[in-house]
Amino acid sequence: MSFVSYRFESGCARITLTDGDRGNPVHSDMVEELFAAVRRASADSARVIVLSAQGRFFSVGGDLAAFASAADMSNYIDDLADSLHRVVSELVRADAVVVSVVQGPAAGAGFPLAAAADIIIAAQTATFSLGYTKVGLNVDGGTSLLVHSLGLHRSLRLALLNDAISANEALATGLVARVAPDGDLDRVAEKIVDQVLAGPAGGQAATKQLLRATADAAPESALRREALAIRTTAGDPDAREGVGAFLAKRRPEFAR
């Protein structure tokens, strides 16, 4: 694997995004590796899955350079959204308790990826932002998770104005379970892992499924709506303008 690493030990599967020098951008090869790693964790009957990332960013989200260089950007984004949805579904459906460990920005698709976890731990440097509408796309991969975790109006603010929320704001909303100084993040994550491993596997798995079903945050129907929407927005000239403008470090000029 080039973009994701997998390690399994004592009931805990550790999945790490390893393209830290590039900010762990989300592209088709990365998502395929991520999906394979999550499937492997289930095959290993992991009790806990820890999803973390190397480098200064958890993830900058969709790889805008890959979008711009794709032969057909719209098709590329459609396929990528489908692949990412499979990862999100696998994480929310896993019997394992999923813990994400976020340092630095979780932007664009990096945000729903981190938020698909059951327990989110953030460094003080963590920020959460969506970015999709900034590049002419619709939010994807987690509208159901966002509304459940942040509430409707905060989700609308983040999605439409592209504000970022800090680790402490995310803690106050309940999205994040713990905030730790960057140097203490791993210790805090290990404490959570030990706490889960000391609990009853069957009771925890059933409880996770029940809570997610009650919250309707096993988000398949929302993911289906998102996939349909991105099929349209990714083909809109505004998406090409938004992606091109980000890469050229200029303000986008969307059609009015």
Ligand SMILES: CC(C)(COP(=O)(O)OP(=O)(O)OC[C@H]1O[C@@H](n2cnc3c(N)ncnc32)[C@H](O)[C@@H]1OP(=O)(O)O)[C@@H](O)C(=O)NCCC(=O)NCCSC(=O)/C=C1/CC=CC=CO1
């Ligand atoms: C908030 C940021 C993530 C970080 O800001 P900052 O710390 O100031 O760092 P920057 O200087 O802006 O960025 C560092 C370098 O990384 C490059 N970069 C940043 N984001 C991306 C990206 N998404 N793709 C490719 N490259 C990226 C940036 O150009 C810098 O490069 P240089 O050093 O060479 O100049 C901030 O960077 C930011 O807001 N980034 C954009 C976030 C974003 O809009 N992400 C995409 C959203 S759309 C999306 O995720 C959509 C999908 C679609 C469906 C399925 C799956 C995936 O994605």
